[in-house]
Amino acid sequence: MSNSSSLFSVLTPLDLTYISASMDIYLYGYTLVMFIGLIGNICQIITFSQKFMQSLSTGILFLAMSISDTIYILQCLYVVIVYGFKISDRSNYGQTCQFRHFMNYLSTNFSAWMLTTITCDRWIRSRYPIKAKQICRPRIAVYAIIVALTFDFVLNFHLLTPMFGQIAPGVTTNCGANRSYPTYTYFYTYFWPIIVTLSVTIVPACIMIYFLISIAHTIKTRRNRVQPIGSTAANPHERRRAHYLHRQMLILMFATLILFFLTTIPVALFRLTFSIFNIQQSFSFSLLLASIFGLITTINYSLNFYLHSLTSNLFRKQFFHCFPCVITITSRNHNRNLETGNSMQRYVTRAPQGTITQLMQQQLYHNETDLNCTTMT
Structure with missing residues (x-):
């Protein structure tokens, strides 16, 4: 008790304002976004689990990304309970901290690379439509999911080791590198934030921007290209159906990419700036920044279903097929x-x-x- 009383005695009124604002964000902001996100992601998982969507490689990739987004939202429940509802953690906090941070980084990495794989899938279908029938298959999509999951597991495995966990005895609201391992502490403090920013945001964003530019250039070139009469007359129904599916999947991809760029890139740039220049902040201000950045990041994993429903006619049809009463x-x-x-x-x-x-x-x-x-x- 003496430690806690001495801690609050040195807090200024501004620090108390920061802490109070952080608690409100965790209680009201996170709760609302998580509620909306869980409903949307469950509906999205049901939609992409349909047989028709499973026959498309892009549908399988979207399903994997939706499951990863749901895992991220569920693990945010911990900070809502501890910070928002102010219920103290009485579990084995060292292991809980390791598992929570591991699932956090694993889901964010996996979702980012699934979106990159979706963009690559659309790029192959736009650039090489003939070879796409052999490359962009559901089985290849499953292999891509396994590779991405293995890569993310290896990248974040150090969070499950004793080098990471509780930073001090009695502290159950924060965790990080174990001071008993100075080399790992130095790595986690100076290099790990840069690695996370590159692997989650910068590198996937650069790859996706390249694919987007290439897709736009390919579509523009095809519009100006004069096609032979025989090629357009051969099986027009199949060509019309393939064009419709490709356009609808592009709409789903663009909607997801816009949300990804608006929510993750600003947060990544802010965190990278604080890490590179080693800007020191008080605990209260750091808590406020963490709550704001975390809320913006959670929005990225919560609104995909609603964007897909608003933008894609195919997604709405498949979603309504899940409910026989609506169809009736x-x-x-x-x-x-x-x-x-x-x-x-x-x-x-x-x-x-x-x-x-x-x-x-x-x-x-x-x-x-x-x-x-x-x-x-």
Whole structure:
């Protein structure tokens, strides 16, 4: 108790304001974003788990990324409980800290490289449409997922070792390098932030920007290219379907990339600047920055479903296919509209009303008129 009282006695009113703002962000901001994100990611996993989406390599990659995003959101629950609801951690904090940070870095790395792989998949389909049938297959997508997961596991394995964990006895709100290992402490303090920024943001972003420029150039070139008549006439339905799928997957990719660039790059640049220039901050201000940056990063893993639903017609159709009641209501409305249209057409085109004698007289009159016209000619 004496340590805690002495700690709060040296805090200035500004420090208390920073801490209070951080707690509010963890309590209200994180809770809202996590709730929205969990619902969206569960719906997205259900959508990409459908048989049609599983037949596309891009659909499998999006499914893996959605699962990784969900894992990231779930592990954010810890900071909400500890900082937001102010419930102290009474578990074996050393092991909990190791596992939590490992899953954090693993999911962020994996999601970034899955998005890079999706961009590469679209680039191959745009640049080499003939070879894409052999390269961009569901089995190859599964191999890419295994390679990315293995790479991320090896990169972050040191977080599960005794070199990383609780930084001081009694401190359960923060963890880092174990001071008993000075070499690892130096590595974790000066090199690890740079490695994380490069592997999660800078390198994937540079690769994705290159693929995006190449895709845009390929699409522009094809629009200006004159195709032979025989190539467009051969199986037009299949070509139209392939073009529709490619365009819809490009829309999904662009929506995800925009959210990735808006949320991760500014945070990565700020953290890289603080690490390179070794800018010192107080604990309260560091906590405030961590809460803000963490909230922005969590948004990146929470809004993909809603962006996909707003931008892609194919994604909306596949999502509605998951709910038979929605399909039944839609089909009933469609059938009702068809019946209304048919009844209106019958009303417009039905025969004139009257008795049989009146109809026969009208028919005789028309025949007589036609006969007179024929005689005159």
